[in-house]
Amino acid sequence: LIRVDAQPRVTRAAALQWARQHTDRLDARLLLEFICQCRQAALIADPDVLLTAAQWPHYQALVMRRAAGEPLAYLVGEAGFYGLNLAVTPDVLVPRPETEDLVAWALELMQGLFAPQIADLGTGSGAIALALAQARPNARVLAVDISPAALSVATVNRDRLGLDNVALCCASWFDGWVVPGGLDLIVSNPPYIPATDPHLGGDGVRYEPLLALTDGADGLNAYRALAAGVSAHLKPGGWLLVEHGHDQSAAVAGLWQAAGLDPVMARQDLSGNPRMTAGQRPEAST
Numbered sequence: 528l529i530r531v532d533a534q535p536r537v538t539r540a541a542a543l544q545w546a547r548q549h550t551d552r553l554d555a556r557l558l559l560e561f562i563c564q565c566r567q568a569a570l571i572a573d574p575d576v577l578l579t580a581a582q583w584p585h586y587q588a589l590v591m592r593r594a595a596g597e598p599l600a601y602l603v604g605e606a607g608f609y610g611l612n613l614a615v616t617p618d619v620l621v622p623r624p625e626t627e628d629l630v631a632w633a634l635e636l637m638q639g640l641f642a643p644q645i646a647d648l649g650t651g652s653g654a655i656a657l658a659l660a661q662a663r664p665n666a667r668v669l670a671v672d673i674s675p676a677a678l679s680v681a682t683v684n685r686d687r688l689g690l691d692n693v694a695l696c697c698a699s700w701f702d703g704w705v706v707p708g709g710l711d712l713i714v715s716n717p718p719y720i721p722a723t724d725p726h727l728g729g730d731g732v733r734y735e736p737l738l739a740l741t742d743g744a745d746g747l748n749a750y751r752a753l754a755a756g757v758s759a760h761l762k763p764g765g766w767l768l769v770e771h772g773h774d775q776s777a778a779v780a781g782l783w784q785a786a787g788l789d790p791v792m793a794r795q796d797l798s799g800n801p802r803m804t805a806g807q808r809p810e811a812s813t
């Protein structure tokens with residue numbers, strides 16, 4: 528008996544060449560690594576290995592979904608962030624490289640504190656909370672999100688990383704929880720895109736949870752909620768640190784100042800736009 532494959536078999540090299548008509552070289556390669564469950568070195572070493580009868584149609588389907596705009600992270604179910612490999616689903620925002628700068632700044636602000644108490648509000652996949660907890664084993668980190676689905680992704684990530692200094696809490700901003708003694712750092716990458724911004728319909732972004740992207744209003748509601756929690760949740764000397772849009776720096780600084788934070792400082796992203804703002808609760812705060 529002669530068996531005939533329904534689809535012609537192709538080599539890894541031929542599959543890559545086909546994919547590059549539809550998507551860029553890097554995504555084509557990363558999807559092939561995912562399908563073949565191997566690293567780039569193996570693809571280069573053995574370009575003539577045939578994809579199995581199951582792998583080739585699976586690869587074609589993923590390449591076409593990527594070509595239609597689905598984020599690579601959702602297709603492969605993971606994303607790298609601050610040296611961590613995180614599970615990612617369409618219930619959470621795909622971690623962005625610029626948010627790694629927020630983690631780096633948070634770590635600078637916590638330097639010199641032996642066992643800082645930290646809360647990450649709107650944690651999503653847990654990216655910020657877990658990166659901080661991993662870098663500072665003595666820190667106690669609370670990861671808060673309003674979405675139970677997002678929290679279960681964050682929980683999977685915490686458990687995979689084996690971090691025992693992270694607690695998770697389902698809440699809207701500060702509703703219904705308090706850390707006794709107060710926090711040394713409140714950090715957040717909240718939904719900040721204004722509801723009318725066409726960016727919400729853009730490549731990749733339109734597959735992400737709206738709840739994580741926009742407040743459905745002017746994009747500043749999260750910052751108002753965060754500023755309102757300063758006196759009840761931040762220790763004197765503690766910091767409120769956020770990521771924001773490229774044109775929101777003045778508005779966020781205004782909210783921080785009105786909340787009594789001093790000093791208030793901004794930092795730029797790699798394109799030179801102010802994208803993060805930090806404010807400190809004065810030591811002698813009333």
Ligand code: GLN
Pocket residue numbers: 620623716717718719720732739740741
């Ligand atoms: N930086 C994201 C974007 O521009 C938005 C993230 C957010 O709203 N927190 O797609």
